[in-house]
Every structure is written in structure tokens, then in C-alpha cells.
Amino acid sequence: MKDKGTTLNPRSSEPDKGKTFSRREFVTSIGGVGIGAVLGGMFVSSIALPDKVFAVPASGGYLLVDTKKCAGCTSCMMACSLTHHGETNMSLSRIQITQDPWGKFPNDIQMAQCRQCPYPACVAACPTGAMHADPKTGVRTVDEDKCIGCEKCVNACPFTPSRALWNFEEKHAEKCDLCEGAKFWDEVGGPDGKRACEEVCPMGAIKFTKEIPVQSEDGYETDLRTGTVWDSLGFGGAPQSGGHLG
């Protein structure tokens, strides 16, 4: 730099005769300007930028489950793991069936599927945007490459067990994506395709809908029995009660 007599001497750290800008001054300036830029940027952003608004589109579909119809065969878990991971590992399944051997029907089985919440706490909690709503379908899903493994989403899910799961083999979060990222045989998945768990359930206890279900704090009020043989058994019509809903 020779502008107006200012010279940056590439060899010396101190000002030489006739040179007004030493290497030391240059380094000091870089540090000072950098600190000023960071602090100034913080100040400007704090007064100029609006408060963050968290908004995500509604999901393109929802899984409905009817615990009274579930036989606890775990076929859905096997199919989920197989289509997503190529192996039948219940720990990798994004839908979890839990059974209480001392419980009495219909409280002996819980079907834990992701509810694709209108306000997805898992998405809100993710620090890197790995857990997100697909911009095309609205399905809440995980970008595995962005996941840092903090498990904020797992803890943020308001349901027990958490619908955001930890893939202990590949070390990232995962959750039900309505098979958007997995094929069932040669069928495409996602809201406009087929879902493995729904396809394999022998009891018809899992159904898919594009309408936002009526939700309570406990889960969807789902009745998949009315109009079936369950009516004649006396189990048709009434929605499930809380406590064991997914």
C-alpha cells in the first residue's frame, strides 16, 4: 500500500524510516477492527432485526393409530426399520409398540407414533436446523448430515416415549417421516405414497390421513373400529380414552 505515503512493510514488524504503517500496526488494526465488527454487528442486529418468529407449515399427513385394534405383533416396527435401515431392528423403528404384561385390555398396549405436531417442539429445539419441516410436504423429519447429536429434539418431544429417537448406530436423531425417505417395496413413500407400517399392519390399526386430526393432550381421538366387526364385539364407536394414546 503506497497510498499517501502509507506503506506496509512486508518484512518488518516495526515502522521503518519513511514508512508509517508497520506489520505490528497492521496486525493490531486487524484485531481491533475485527472485535469492533463483531460487537457492532451484535449491537446492530439486536436493535435492527425483528424478534425471531417460529413458524412451520402443517404436515402433509398424519398417522392415526387405534390401540384397541393393535395386537402387539410389532410388524409395523419391523417394517419401519427394514424400509429405513435395511434391517429388522426394533430399536431403529420410528414407531414404537410398548406392552404392559400386567395391564388389562385396552391399557396393555401403547402405540407411539409421531403425531407430526402443528407446533413441533422437536423442530423448535433443534440448534442446527437438522430437525425441520420438509418445505414441500411439511413432514417433520431429520437431515442427518446436519444433526450434531445433542438430542435436544429427543428431550423436547412432549410425549413419552419421545417420538424423536436416537439412532444409536449412526449417531443421529431420527423420527417418523411418513416413509418420505424410504420406499416400501417399489412404492414411493411420503404423504402421497405408501407407509410401511400402515401397509403391513394385519389388524388395520394404523391409518393415514391428510386432515389434521382432533388432538388432545394425550393423543389423537382415533376410532378405526366403527363399521367393522369390532362393532359387534362392543368395541366400536367410542373414541379411545387418554393415558395410552399415541
Added chain:
Amino acid sequence: MSATLWFNSLTWLVWLAPFAGILAAGVTKRQDPRIEGNRVLRHDTAAIVEHWTHGIATAVLLVSGIALGVLFVPALVGSGRPLWIALDIHFVAVVVFLFGTFYYGANTMLALKRLREHLPTSDAVEFTKRHYGLLLGFKKFTMPPERKYFESEKMAYLMAAATTITIIVTGFVKVAAHSLDVPAGLMSIITPTHDVATVVMLAFILPHIFFAAILPSSWPILRSMFTGHVSLDYAKHEHAGWLAELREADEQGHDGANDDSPIAPKRVA
């Protein structure tokens, strides 16, 4: 709901730390090594600060990074709060690491001889062979006239420098991902690169700790990393080439502080 990760709420500290290191270097008055009676000034205060901020932060980063278990050891810290504490510890170490590393980098830029004295010379292979031959008890070897740093240390320096640069560049991208929408494809390259560099750093730091802190013959140097001085006898025995350089500079009345002019290395072998 848990507290926000410091990587999210205090991200600005990560961007501030490098500039703080650079500014600190700009206002630091360095002292060159010199003979002081029966002892030798080996490290000035700035060198001690550089070493320990960088070194301790590196150790904490390695421990907390591996404990996070993302790709190395599964679930060492469990999930939830212990995991977030490990991430916050990682954050603090990142800030200290960046300050120390950029402080060193800027100091080196101000006096490039400090870089040159770390670079291997044509003596590297021969001196390293003799140095470790003596350590291992082969009597046919004679102590090579090593300069300030052993030639073996200089070779390790190159690996440490390359690894540090890789970790910092990839780390910056990982931090940026907390604020920006970094493409997943880029992250799929950045994250494994960060991890591989971590393994290389681990491969460097463990032998470094052994040879520089655990091995009894290195204790004088370890002590000098706190006091700044080594004894004249130690310098004569272990760093004859360096001592010759200091005597030559002393005879020439070269104060050398913050001066980029190199002290010509003198072959004494």
C-alpha cells in the same frame, strides 16, 4: 425445556476470540531467548500463554469431543443434560483454543523467525535418529547439536499445524451451522473431516505429552513452560546448536525482540 446451548446463545464469542488473540499479539512485547548467567530464557510470557491456552484447550476439546460420542464412543455421557454440559464445555474450550491459536499465529506473523525455528531442516532425519537412539540406549550415537527445538519436534509441528488449521476451518463451519442454513452436503464433508483431524490431533498430543511431560529427561523443558528458563547445563547438553546461536547473537549485540530478521542458523555439527 432445557437451556439453550452456548454454541447458540453465545456464538459471537467464537467469532470474537480470534480477533482478541490477534489484538493481544499486536500489543505484546516479546522477549527473545537469551543467556542469563547460568540459565537461559527459553520461553517468554507470551510463549507460555500461547502454549497453555492452546494446549489445555486442545486437551479439553479432545476429551469433550470424544465424550460427546457422536461418531467415536457411543453414549459416554448419556443424553439430555450431561450431553449439553459436555457441549458447553466444548464451547468454552473452543473460545480459549481460538484465542490461544490466533495469538500464536499473529505473534508468528510478527516475527517469522519463530516460524522458521519450528520448521525441519536437512538435519531432521539424522538428528532424530541420533536423538531417539540415545533415548533408547544405543551408545554408538552422540548427542546431535539440536537447535531450540528437536528436529523430531519440528516434524511433529508440521502435522500439528496442518491439523489445527483443519480443525479450525471445519469448526468454524460447524459453528456457522448454528446460525446459517449450511448445505447438508457440505456438512457431510465438514463433520467427518473435523472428526478425522481430531483423531490425528489425538495421535499427536498423546506422544507429545509423553515425551514432553512424562519422560523424566524432558522435565527441565516442562519446568521451563512455567518458569520460562532452562539451566545452562541443560542447554549445553540438549540444545548445543541453539546455545551457539544465542552466543553468536549475544556477541553481535542483537536484542532481536519483535524483529523479523532471522538469526542465521550456524551449523555446529
